[in-house]
Amino acid sequence: MSTFKYGDDKIEAREIMIAIPSMAIAIGILTFPRHLSDVTEFSDGWVSIILSGVIAMLFAWAIAKLASKYPNQSFLSYASLLVSKPVAIVLTLLFSIQGIALTAFEVRAISDISHQYLFDKTPFEVVGLCFLLVVVYAVSGSRAGVFRLNTLFFPIIFCTTVILIFFAIGYMEVDNLLPVFKTDMSGYLEGTMQSALSYTGIGILFFYISLVKNPKKTPRMAAFGMGLVVITYVIIYLTCVAVYGPATEAIRFPLVELAKEIEVPGGFFERLESVFFVIWIMAIFTTTMMAFDVTVMALNSIFPKTNKMKIIFLLSPLIYFVSTIPSNYLELGIFAELVSYSGWGLSGTVIILLWIMHKIKGGRKNEK
Template sequence: MEGNKDIISIDQMISILILTAISTGILSLPRRLAEIVPFDHWIVLLVAGLVVLAMVAIYAWIIKLKPGEQYFDILTDALSKPGAYIAALLYIVYYVGLIGFVTRIFGEVIKVYLLVKTPIEIINVSILVSCIYLSRKGVEVLGRLSMFILPIGSVVTVILFLLSLTKTNFRNLLPVFQISPAQVLQGVPATMLSFLGLEVALFFGGNLEKPKESTKILFAVAVVVLFYLAVLVSAFSQFGPIQMKSLVWPTLDLFDTVDIPGLFIENVQVLVMSTWVMAVFSTIAPLYLAGTITLKSITGFGDQAALAAFLLTFIYFVSLVPENLAHVYKAADGFTRYFASIVVVGVPLIVLISLLVQERLKKGAGEGA
């Protein structure tokens, strides 16, 4: 009864995953797609969604194979001790990079929309420090928090979309089915950036109440894809593919001026920005926690808050490296393409294969004896 036992239900896991995936990527996703493919952006998204679905299926399988085990232990089982340390190190670097990137975008958006004169350093540090507070509390608290935020966020988001519908023109989506498979493949990596973060499922999988239900986390992917689809459709139907290219964060512009006669506020930015800050927090916090857990298993050091504070210095530094927004996105693109894909798809795939082979061998040995 004392304290938290760090056990989460599958519902909480799904909430965590949904909120982790949705963050800064959503702001620029329509533009990045518009830059690569001329039309049929939604097909690209669906294909990317399928890829992510396969990826998350790997995670679910791993969790199922090793129920109740921490990811680092699974890594040790699959890749031997040195391999596990290397993989864990990769994950930490990956998390530092990803959180740094998300934090930077976050700071930039806040600077443009909310606090024009406040130094970005203060914004970055303040959100990171509040994430440390959560890192100290652990997975169970994160699960409850996600479960609490998700429905409220969904309701607000649906209302916002309904409000933005007044200016949509669905003809902007035409023509359809004109895209070539090559173009689709070109667009998929850019889309993947918006799905980064789902691999925290691996780190929290050991804390699942019923690991057998782990395949249900695929549901989270479906929700995220649907949400992105809604964003894409409403953004493109409002701005059209040509105008889209010139907007830095089209998703925010979507809600910029809601004009409903008789409505008390003609500006829903208060809602949009608070919801979005929540969304970003609920992205950084799980990533941060996953990074901290990994660091904890490498070092064997018990105090999570201290470890999180240690990571903060690196994340803060990374978040301030790029000179401007263009650099940020360029760096992020390279990061996703070459590094993240290894960590997010490569390592889990190797782990899964290794586990399956081990199991086969064990079974063979058992039958042989």
């Protein structure tokens, strides 16, 4: 039986808008309130979220703007025009390595959390393997199908988060949010660095813009999509702080504990956190799926004669092996920081380099 295939792999600009939050909202949504509360006072973390969010929006716009100037060209193609093919190949390989690391981290993180909250008697290795197999199945299909899954899951994830916040209103205490602006500049700076880690993944725009039929609107859509992430993070952070106050910094997964705290009137659900957790797995799944897909896309552009499935089957054991390297929670945290900072560093360096070369070489002459 043959697999279903879409007519083509082209997508609309609005699907980029959905892909951004689908990529950015991942495992960090469960932990970032704790990290922010640890370095800022009271509810001042929202300032850091907005500051880092504005930077992320500018980066998303800049990447989409540059890529849209070379419509229907892969990252390797237009990067070769700007910085020579050998350098472009190196950059593409770096993106693929970063994608492997991000995929492995998400697999390990979701297996640890699932083991803690859902499958306490199942080894995390088994949970991680099952999760990775589902991701492999999704990536093996049409690339347009990846975006269809984003379009399907994103409204569910967003509405579920809104429902959680609505039910949490009765547990909020305004006093936990006060006073405001008590954090010093170093605290805001550290908070901005911490919250920036939750915006990892904008590098996918280097590769996915080539799939857009009419990329002229993608810069605005990319910035708007990142804006949705910023708003979501601010609301979630303020909700957690309003409910838990200073104790937020001592809770490993504040958002999960918030779901455990609330109760639906009438006792319709006994364990509401299980329902929310399943939905959040969707968010982590879409991030992992796109990270893996971009990795395959990058390597496929370097080795065009290699079948996509061969690349997937070669990468899968490697990703699983990397996911098992962290031996405890502390090492996993270090791994997370390495992945996030390397992602920001790589994307930032590449976009600055390519924009400079685009201006120097008169990139407009190369536009097609």
